[in-house]
Amino acid sequence: MRGLPLSKDPYNIIITGVGGQGNVMASRVLANMLVHKGYQVTIGETFGASQRGGSVMSHIRASAKFTWSPQIPKGKADIVVSLEPVEAIRILKSYGNPHVKVLANIRPIYPVGVISGELDYPSLEEIEESVNRLSLASWFIDATGEAMRLGNPILGNIIMIGALSRIGELPLDREDFSEVIDRSMPPEKQGLNLKAFDIGSALVSNTG
């Protein structure tokens, strides 16, 4: 099966956040959903001790034609999915362009430099304003807050994938998500993850 033409080929997605937020898992789930739709997908990511508490990003590239480099060239992101608000700006500074879109979680994780008082963390208003200036469209949702209501903040990553499916940039649907987690997760965890996906998807239809 071959994927239908994408709005851009390759379509470049960056999922960013902080080590421990389930970035790698989110990128695998999303990439597998795209493979399920027939695309050639490349994920580039780094993990290991170097990411403990640091910024992490996964580059996902979907194409109807080729396997692309696991690193997206600078200035060439099509959408940034940010599991942590300020990380969106960090990514836009290197990978942004006038057409980039941003989906961001509003729950900050403070760097140790901010906790210790050496550095400042911008207010959410400042972050939203900057992201709006640096993107064609943006969505801000309280994914961690919703995930904590579900009982585990880590589910914020799946809530973000649910939200991404609703933005309409990529051919992502609930059935693909369901099939992907069916192959990658124990059955007892699938219900909660489907719920998280649905919550994310509803958050965007409400705000958008």
Next chain:
Amino acid sequence: MSYVTDNREGMQHLLMGNEAIARGALEAGVNVASGYPGTPSSEIIESLAKVAKERNLYVEWSANEKVALEVAAAASFSQLKSLCAMKQVGVNVASDFLLHLGLSGTRGGMVLVTCDDPGALSSSNEGPSRHYAQMFEIPLLEPGDFQEAKDMTKWAFEFSEEIKNVVMVRSVTRVSHASGNVRLGALPEMEVHADFRYEASAFNTDEGPAESVPVNEKHRLQQEKLQKAIKLFEQSPFNTYHGPEKPELLIITSSAGNLYAREAISLLGAEDRVGLLKLGTTWPLPPMLLTRYLSKTDTIMIVEEVLPFLENNIKILAAENAREIGMKTFYSKHEGTIPTTGELNPDIVVSALSKILKIDYGAMDSGYEKVLQMTTIAQVPERARTFCPGCPHRASFWSIHNALQMDNRRGFVCGDIGCYAMGRFSCGFNTTKTLHAMGSGAGLASGFGKLAQFGMDQPVVTVCGDSTFFHAAVPALVNAVHHNANITLIILDNSGTAMTGFQSHPGLSVNAMGDEVPEVDIAKVCQGIGAKVEIRDPFDLEETRATLNQLMDDSQGVKVLILRRECALSPERRYTKQYEMHVNESLCLGEDCGCNRLCTRIFQCPGLIWDKENNKARIDEALCVGCGVCSSICPAGAIERKEVA
């Protein structure tokens, strides 16, 4: 069901490079796999361990890479197919055996997979492993994408059996830890019988003893095998060319460089001007193939990471064949087109290529850059690495740091390889003062501990993890005890090879395949060697600090302090809270306390944040894992903990 054992030939799955390598080994009919965990190589052995029962494999995490290579070689000597996987530094550890293995040759197909880490994304170095292939005269293959990672590994086993020697497959982080679509081949069903034949003469490499001697004969044989490899490489489908018949510029590359070069050509729309020769067989280079492509143009660009390996060998070939192929202009590392440190990426390659082709290329949209330069864009704070919330290392280094301060003799800590290498950063209170290879902390301490003769009066402390202890610290500890070095070794025992994902090690009762196995008791090993041993819980800060001070005061010989507490991310501890944490606002005195905000300015656990507006510490409910340690550092007793029922 694991994608790695999907038996439907032709199915396409998204596989990580390391999973693709594991799948290739399964398609080749691998029987035995061994390795030592190390980013970015660990998922190869992990993937095989998961399916060991299903595919009738024997898979182990060995004590270190040299033992791993020996375990794999024993299988090959017994007519089985074996794979051994390690990160780049592992090859250094295994290198002594590898040199001799190249001479003795192998019997069943044997593949050594090494995963380099250009840019040191997850390493304390970016050392190369490819040079070993050349130095030890064994063939080298490098996959240029995910499909090739599988196909090449599979072929490497056939190839090894054909030339009767070990074959090195070299990957890099951006292949091993990246993922892409891979079309699967068939999984074979094979009957095997392990049998080590040694009855024939020393000259019979198939049925005689497996030895590197007699060296003259074995070395000659080894070089004949390389000549055979060259013949196969001349025809190899892993060397591919894309581009015009007569390109203006020929790019020669391998590994991840292939993906970057392809991207760079596409970004510049230079498909009609540039040819791309991707080499999969990179040592020994096939000379006829190289001279054929070098003849296509006089301008050559070589794209590879860190040290010039292809470059040096291609330049030798070009010089030897200059009469036939003409003089060439090279754009490579020697004259500075491609950097010799750090990893490459599409941007570095496209920037170099655009200069050679004289095409303007700007990565960022110019209007966008103007917006970025506006001062109204929020400042993004740096995000320094730190230990996870609830990490026992933060607590351990807190106590070690305080013990050294109280001791007040300018004592120091030799660091080692693991998450606790971050002991050198502020998250570890800048405690460790040396950092080198696995086990080097104990070895250096052993040396420092003998310098009293020359006036050294600083207490010598070193740390290592539980897996590192077995890997390389044991010989250093033996050395320190035997020479009566005055040192304290602190073993940060978090019950697994935590940094790389909780792989088993000899101190645990379960092996890679999930079988119950005898555990080697670290405390008993240390006692058996002759060290004094204490065991503490690092979450008990005061007791740990006091014990360490006592041990440092004891000037007689080797003291070992085992600090035992599971990693916060371990399957046993993850998502379970021992305590509900709470900051009592009426007790927290904020900046007026006089403690200089010990909790947030010094201790710096990400789960404990500073509420600037209220001038109080606060628990971040989304991050705190409830280890309870911070309650014992607050002098005002404001951080309260309540046991979770």
